[in-house]
Amino acid sequence: VRLVITGASGFVGRDAIMPLLARDAEVHLLCRSPQTIAGTTAYRLNLLSDDPAPLLAEIRPTHLMHLAWYAEPGKFWNAPENLDWVAASLRLVRAFTAAGGHRALVAGTCAEYDWSQPVLSERNTPLNPATLYGEAKASLFRVLEKAAPTLRLSFAWGRIFHPYGPFESSARLMGSVLDAVLSGRCVALSEGLQERDFMHVSDVAAALVDLLASDVEGAVNIGSGEAVAVRALVEKVAAMRHSTHLMRFGARPMQTGEPPRLVADTNRLEQEVGFQPRFNLDTGLADALARRRSPPFK
Amino acid sequence: VRLVITGASGFVGRDAIMPLLARDAEVHLLCRSPQTIAGTTAYRLNLLSDDPAPLLAEIRPTHLMHLAWYAEPGKFWNAPENLDWVAASLRLVRAFTAAGGHRALVAGTCAEYDWSQPVLSERNTPLNPATLYGEAKASLFRVLEKAAPTLRLSFAWGRIFHPYGPFESSARLMGSVLDAVLSGRCVALSEGLQERDFMHVSDVAAALVDLLASDVEGAVNIGSGEAVAVRALVEKVAAMRHSTHLMRFGARPMQTGEPPRLVADTNRLEQEVGFQPRFNLDTGLADALARRRSPPFK
Numbered sequence: 001v002r003l004v005i006t007g008a009s010g011f012v013g014r015d016a017i018m019p020l021l022a023r024d025a026e027v028h029l030l031c032r033s034p035q036t037i038a039g040t041t042a043y044r045l046n047l048l049s050d051d052p053a054p055l056l057a058e059i060r061p062t063h064l065m066h067l068a069w070y071a072e073p074g075k076f077w078n079a080p081e082n083l084d085w086v087a088a089s090l091r092l093v094r095a096f097t098a099a100g101g102h103r104a105l106v107a108g109t110c111a112e113y114d115w116s117q118p119v120l121s122e123r124n125t126p127l128n129p130a131t132l133y134g135e136a137k138a139s140l141f142r143v144l145e146k147a148a149p150t151l152r153l154s155f156a157w158g159r160i161f162h163p164y165g166p167f168e169s170s171a172r173l174m175g176s177v178l179d180a181v182l183s184g185r186c187v188a189l190s191e192g193l194q195e196r197d198f199m200h201v202s203d204v205a206a207a208l209v210d211l212l213a214s215d216v217e218g219a220v221n222i223g224s225g226e227a228v229a230v231r232a233l234v235e236k237v238a239a240m241r242h243s244t245h246l247m248r249f250g251a252r253p254m255q256t257g258e259p260p261r262l263v264a265d266t267n268r269l270e271q272e273v274g275f276q277p278r279f280n281l282d283t284g285l286a287d288a289l290a291r292r293r294s295p296p297f298k
Numbered sequence: 299v300r301l302v303i304t305g306a307s308g309f310v311g312r313d314a315i316m317p318l319l320a321r322d323a324e325v326h327l328l329c330r331s332p333q334t335i336a337g338t339t340a341y342r343l344n345l346l347s348d349d350p351a352p353l354l355a356e357i358r359p360t361h362l363m364h365l366a367w368y369a370e371p372g373k374f375w376n377a378p379e380n381l382d383w384v385a386a387s388l389r390l391v392r393a394f395t396a397a398g399g400h401r402a403l404v405a406g407t408c409a410e411y412d413w414s415q416p417v418l419s420e421r422n423t424p425l426n427p428a429t430l431y432g433e434a435k436a437s438l439f440r441v442l443e444k445a446a447p448t449l450r451l452s453f454a455w456g457r458i459f460h461p462y463g464p465f466e467s468s469a470r471l472m473g474s475v476l477d478a479v480l481s482g483r484c485v486a487l488s489e490g491l492q493e494r495d496f497m498h499v500s501d502v503a504a505a506l507v508d509l510l511a512s513d514v515e516g517a518v519n520i521g522s523g524e525a526v527a528v529r530a531l532v533e534k535v536a537a538m539r540h541s542t543h544l545m546r547f548g549a550r551p552m553q554t555g556e557p558p559r560l561v562a563d564t565n566r567l568e569q570e571v572g573f574q575p576r577f578n579l580d581t582g583l584a585d586a587l588a589r590r591r592s593p594p595f596k
Contacts, residue, residue: 078448083392086441087385094381135444139437143384146433150376 001025004059004101006047006092007067009035012107012163015205016065023213028059030068047088053095064096064104065212073171077111082136089140097151104144105212108159108219110197110262112138118195118227121265122159122219130257145218156216158208161223161264164233164284165201166291177234178292181243188251192231195261197223200284203277210275220273223264228281237285299323302357302399304345304390305365307333310405310461313503314363321511326357328366345386351393362394362402363510371469375409380434387438395449402442403510406457406517408495408560410436416493416525419563420457420517428555443516454514456506459521459562462531462582463499464589475532476590479541486549490529493559495521498582501575508573518571521562526579535583 003025007013017037020027027040030052035042043055047068066089070081093104111134112127113120127142129135141157148155168175173189180187199207199222207222231249238244269275279287301323305311315335318325325338328350333340341353345366364387368379391402409432410425411418425440427433439455446453466473471487478485497505497520505520529547536542567573577585 080392080395080445080448083388083441083445087388090381090385094378097378129444132441132444132448136441139441143381143430143434143437146427146430147378147381150378150430 001063002028002059002061003063003065004028004030004056004061004096005065005067006030007069007107008037010067010071011165011168012160012201012205012208013067014167015165015202016067016209019206019209020065023209025063028061030055047092048084051095052092053098056095056099056101060099061096061101062103063212064093064101065208066092066104066106067208069107073169077131077133079132082132086136086140090143093144093151093153097153102152103154103212105156105158105208106140106144107208108141108157109134109137110159110161110221110223110264112141112159115259115262118259118261119263119265120221122221122268141219148217154215154217156211156214157219158211158222159219159264160204161197161199161221161262163201163204164198164288166288168201168288173230174233174237174288177237177247178288180246181238181241181289182293184243184246186246186248188248189234190230190252190254191250192234193229193260194254194258195227195229195263197225197227197263198233198281199224199277200279200287203279203284206278207269207273207275211269211273214273216268216272220268221264221266222269223266224277225264225266225270227261227263233281233285236281237289240286240289299361300326300357300359301361301363302326302328302354302359302394303363303365304328305367305405306335308365308369309463309466310458310499310503310506311365312465313463313500314365314507317504317507318363321507323361326359328353345390346382349393350390351396354393354397354399358397359394359399360401361510362391362399363506364390364402364404365506367405371467375429375431377430380430384434384438388441391442391449391451395451400450401452401510403454403456403506404438404442405506406439406455407432407435408457408459408519408521408562410439410457413557413560416557416559417561417563418519420519420566439517446515452513452515454509454512455517456509456520457517457562458502459495459497459519459560461499461502462496462586464586466499466586471528472531472535472586475535475545476586478544479536479539479587480591482541482544484544484546486546487532488528488550488552489548490532491527491558492552492556493525493527493561495523495525495561496531496579497522497575498577498585501577501582504576505567505571505573509567509571512571514566514570518566519562519564520567521564522575523562523564523568525559525561531579531583534579535587538584538587
């Protein structure tokens with residue numbers, strides 16, 4: 001397995017390297033800015049402006065793991081950059097198959113689904129995104145799935161639910177909560193009544209690698225299958241450091257259009273891919289706290 | 299109105315220039331190979347390989363009419379080039395709005411729809427393409443429609459049904475029939491029982507220009523609203539030159555998956571855009587025969 005990965009410096013991508021190396025994959029990173037990760041080979045490439053075809057023709061990867069996307073917290077939901085990433089992703093997959101590649105995994109999102117029902121299933125829930133981000137991902141999925149036979153591509157699509165983890169951006173919910181707990185400062189939150197499907201980012205990355213290593217094709221939900229109220233999750237991690245008093249629930253409004261409950265149907269991930277998570281919420285949150293406190297060497 | 303058009307040398311595009319000039323638009327052509335059309339300015343640009351941003355920043359168009367796509371007869375339905383055209387179209391629209399453009403029309407297709415019902419309506423018929431071409435167009439539509447508010451773009455999408463006309467490719471149905479009638483040679487056809495919505499290509503182009511000139515947004519069917527059996531259409535044009543005996547119906551198999559009847563709901567085109575066709579089937583077919591017989595100067 002000679003594998004090319006994009007987005008390896010991102011929140012999910014950085015946790016995908018170890019499980020890939022553990023499977024003896026030869027890992028080639030495409031990065032916007034230079035990077036050194038032990039056991040891998042890095043190439044500088046801007047997917048938005050550079051044609052990836054010459055580089056991929058040189059590497060001749062058999063496998064592709066495409067995680068890169070525009071992900072600026074708060075902005076990505078309706079940013080026009082989503083259009084650029086659809087275009088760049090199509091170009092990347094074309095260059096990959098032209099170079100002889102035959103198995104690809106691309107990152108999707110639970111935001112592709114219609115959110116009017118709480119349990120989101122690959123087979124039964126229609127795609128009906130409320131946001132441009134969701135629409136861009138859903139459209140990319142539909143085109144790639146339809147193109148796969150023509151491209152002689154074995155194509156998998158991981159619909160990621162709600163990852164959390166130690167190095168989450170402070171501009172995101174759990175990142176700001178971890179910062180508050182570790183610094184002893186207050187944090188303003190919504191009431192947090194909405195229930196979501198949270199999964200430790202290391203499990204998300206491991207699930208994506210398992211999916212890529214399988215021969216499962218099409219969309220597969222990457223989630224825990226369990227819904228937890230945001231408030232309960234926050235209280236759980238705060239309680240680990242006796243910091244519940246720092247959590248200002250209700251100080252921020254609920255975002256409009258937020259459904260009360262969203263949870264992944266994980267039947268495909270568990271039965272077809274055979275994925276087993278390493279963390280539950282208690283061990284996952286403890287890990288996030290412990291590792292955020294002591295960041296790794298850069 | 300300062301307008302940029304792509305695909306102006308194509309089957310539909312070449313008939314769009316006159317109605318655009320008749321509306322006093324300043325017409326700028328983006329062409330892969332150099333072209334001279336009276337009253338217009340042409341620029342050489344390969345949309346698949348060249349970044350259109352610098353040129354559009356120079357032209358500063360207010361309007362965009364994007365018709366270019368991969369259209370090789372017989373091959374385009376499932377060709378991987380459809381992916382390249384999604385990417386190129388997204389890049390083009392991004393460059394257009396970045397250059398200050400605010401009104402765009404892009405060519406869609408009736409192949410975006412679910413074909414299990416005969417009357418195809420923008421509001422009521424789900425998109426469920428059977429082909430990669432249809433999926434690529436449907437996905438491009440969905441992403442652009444969702445992005446339009448962010449891009450401050452007034453966006454219209456013309457879903458073209460079945461155009462026919464004098465300079466139709468000999469590799470397409472009516473092109474081969476016109477060739478047979480004019481040359482006195484036989485032509486092998488299917489039984490031709492399927493009913494389709496045929497429209498003279500000059501009317502298709504004029505309808506697209508009317509749509510662009512209106513402030514109607516979203517998808518609009520570009521069709522006649524009337525279904526005619528392929529066999530009846532062929533017999534009508536053959537009878538005009540007493541050539542019915544040249545038509546070998548049943549000599550070719552029906553293509554698999556061809557639904558018996560497809561017709562456009564033309565309520566939006568007629569009521570909201572206010573389009574009036576110039577041709578009916580009799581005058582349209584007579585025009586196609588007459589002008590194919592005497593091709594224009596190149």
